[in-house]
Amino acid sequence: MDGTPNIAKIGALLGDNTRARMLSTLMHGKALTASELAREAGVTAQTATSHLAKMEAGGLLALRKQGRHKYFALANDDVAALLETLMGLSAGVEPIRITTGPRDSAMRNARVCYNHLAGNKGIQLHDALITKRYLKHNDAELVLTRKGSHFMQEFGIDLDSLQASRTPMCRSCLDWSERRSHLAGSLGRALMAKFEQLRWVKRDGNSRVIKFSAKGEREFNSTFGL
Amino acid sequence: MDGTPNIAKIGALLGDNTRARMLSTLMHGKALTASELAREAGVTAQTATSHLAKMEAGGLLALRKQGRHKYFALANDDVAALLETLMGLSAGVEPIRITTGPRDSAMRNARVCYNHLAGNKGIQLHDALITKRYLKHNDAELVLTRKGSHFMQEFGIDLDSLQASRTPMCRSCLDWSERRSHLAGSLGRALMAKFEQLRWVKRDGNSRVIKFSAKGEREFNSTFGL
DNA sequence: TCCATACTTCGACGATAACCGAAGCATACA
DNA sequence: TGTATGCTTCGGTTATCGTCGAAGTATGGA
Numbered sequence: 001m002d003g004t005p006n007i008a009k010i011g012a013l014l015g016d017n018t019r020a021r022m023l024s025t026l027m028h029g030k031a032l033t034a035s036e037l038a039r040e041a042g043v044t045a046q047t048a049t050s051h052l053a054k055m056e057a058g059g060l061l062a063l064r065k066q067g068r069h070k071y072f073a074l075a076n077d078d079v080a081a082l083l084e085t086l087m088g089l090s091a092g093v094e095p096i097r098i099t100t101g102p103r104d105s106a107m108r109n110a111r112v113c114y115n116h117l118a119g120n121k122g123i124q125l126h127d128a129l130i131t132k133r134y135l136k137h138n139d140a141e142l143v144l145t146r147k148g149s150h151f152m153q154e155f156g157i158d159l160d161s162l163q164a165s166r167t168p169m170c171r172s173c174l175d176w177s178e179r180r181s182h183l184a185g186s187l188g189r190a191l192m193a194k195f196e197q198l199r200w201v202k203r204d205g206n207s208r209v210i211k212f213s214a215k216g217e218r219e220f221n222s223t224f225g226l
Numbered sequence: 227m228d229g230t231p232n233i234a235k236i237g238a239l240l241g242d243n244t245r246a247r248m249l250s251t252l253m254h255g256k257a258l259t260a261s262e263l264a265r266e267a268g269v270t271a272q273t274a275t276s277h278l279a280k281m282e283a284g285g286l287l288a289l290r291k292q293g294r295h296k297y298f299a300l301a302n303d304d305v306a307a308l309l310e311t312l313m314g315l316s317a318g319v320e321p322i323r324i325t326t327g328p329r330d331s332a333m334r335n336a337r338v339c340y341n342h343l344a345g346n347k348g349i350q351l352h353d354a355l356i357t358k359r360y361l362k363h364n365d366a367e368l369v370l371t372r373k374g375s376h377f378m379q380e381f382g383i384d385l386d387s388l389q390a391s392r393t394p395m396c397r398s399c400l401d402w403s404e405r406r407s408h409l410a411g412s413l414g415r416a417l418m419a420k421f422e423q424l425r426w427v428k429r430d431g432n433s434r435v436i437k438f439s440a441k442g443e444r445e446f447n448s449t450f451g452l
Numbered sequence: 453t454c455c456a457t458a459c460t461t462c463g464a465c466g467a468t469a470a471c472c473g474a475a476g477c478a479t480a481c482a
Numbered sequence: 483t484g485t486a487t488g489c490t491t492c493g494g495t496t497a498t499c500g501t502c503g504a505a506g507t508a509t510g511g512a
Contacts, residue, residue: 011240
């Protein structure tokens with residue numbers, strides 16, 4: 001029951017720069033191969049192998065083998081949430097960055113958090129869903145209302161398959177740039193996927209930034225009453 | 227804006243067994259001196275000094291000097307929340323502990339989380355406050371209603387002084403044993419203090435366990451409609 | 453003033469772990 | 483079957499960091 005050794009173990013996993021860089025990269029939400037992660041982190045393949053094995057054993061990463069490739073992704077939403085929390089905490093601890101370059105403001109506006117929408121746009125979405133009574137708080141939980149279910153179906157989200165998934169459908173995730181909650185969970189992921197499919201948004205290949213097209217932004221706003 | 231090096235830095239701080247033990251100890255909520263922490267962690271004073279200095283520099287600990295003593299406490303609620311999150315994650319990752327000894331079940335029932343009530347009793351309290359409409363969710367925030375303010379004053383909580391404190395009055399904190407939210411923030415702390423003052427509960431000196439007296443449990447239940 | 457206590461600094465030792473070169477295994481494709 | 487590609491294992495080097503003994507500074511009390 002004494003969780004001490006465990007928190008040290010996870011802490012140690014997070015405490016190496018190379019591993020931290022890999023984890024941050026995986027916050028994009030995409031699964032990446034060992035060599036991609038090696039390149040991203042700036043180490044050789046051997047070194048990456050060792051790091052990835054440790055993180056998988058530690059429960060931080062999930063692994064999918066595909067032919068001669070090994071695809072790694074964050075193990076689950078909890079891990080993603082932990083990383084966001086850590087970033088939030090370290091952002092608060094560090095001397096506040098006053099200079100916010102163009103990339104920073106883009107990150108604050110909209111980015112992927114593991115696989116769902118975060119940043120200012122993520123919060124707008126979250127709040128709009130609540131204002132329109134599509135979502136409501138039930139104690140600490142976030143649940144989809146009947147009205148909300150109806151809307152999601154109309155919008156082209158397959159709720160049945162989401163319900164089947166093991167991760168909870170609605171989860172709130174603390175946004176590190178805004179310090180407010182945005183929508184995570186399988187519904188959050190499905191909405192993000194839908195936005196991409198509709199070409200409302202496009203991911204920037206190299207960062208977590210999400211770009212809204214002009215049309216996308218218009219339709220996003222009108223759909224959610226913003 | 228790239229939070230990578232920072233998360234590694236915090237991770238490294240958490241990644242040492244001795245430091246993790248110290249942090250866990252401080253989850254009791256009390257501030258402890260350097261030598262107490264040294265003893266608790268099983269290291270010499272020199273070693274403790276070095277660890278404590280690092281954690282203070284890293285923003286995890288707050289320091290108060292008092293004569294020749296140095297009192298250390300967790301820097302803020304965010305740090306406490308991070309630790310609870312980590313414990314929850316590592317509990318989920320580890321092979322599930324099926325054996326729940328008496329101490330375990332006591333921990334699950336009621337314990338201090340930094341300085342407020344956690345565990346099953348903490349969740350009961352949180353839920354009761356919401357059921358009775360003393361607290362309500364406002365978007366992601368938890369706020370005290372007028373009815374709630376009234377109740378708290380009656381109950382002997384000095385809301386004015388809480389409002390003056392820098393930490394938010396209501397915060398929800400994820401409970402690692404129950405995976406539900408309980409009440410943190412300055413109000414959570416004040417309630418906990420009140421329970422102790424009323425002798426409803428007593429802290430176990432050596433663990434985070436909180437024991438309800440028979441009378442305390444009765445009055446707790448009737449006060450919050452349980 | 454003198455001593456006890458609490459904490460810190462310094463230096464040295466030892467363990468751990470990150471890193472890469474070299475070689476090895478496994479899969480895919482021609 | 484041969485060759486390229488992706489990943490792994492092994493061995494050795496290097497750097498970092500936790501640890502404590504010894505000595506030093508600061509505070510409180512007799």
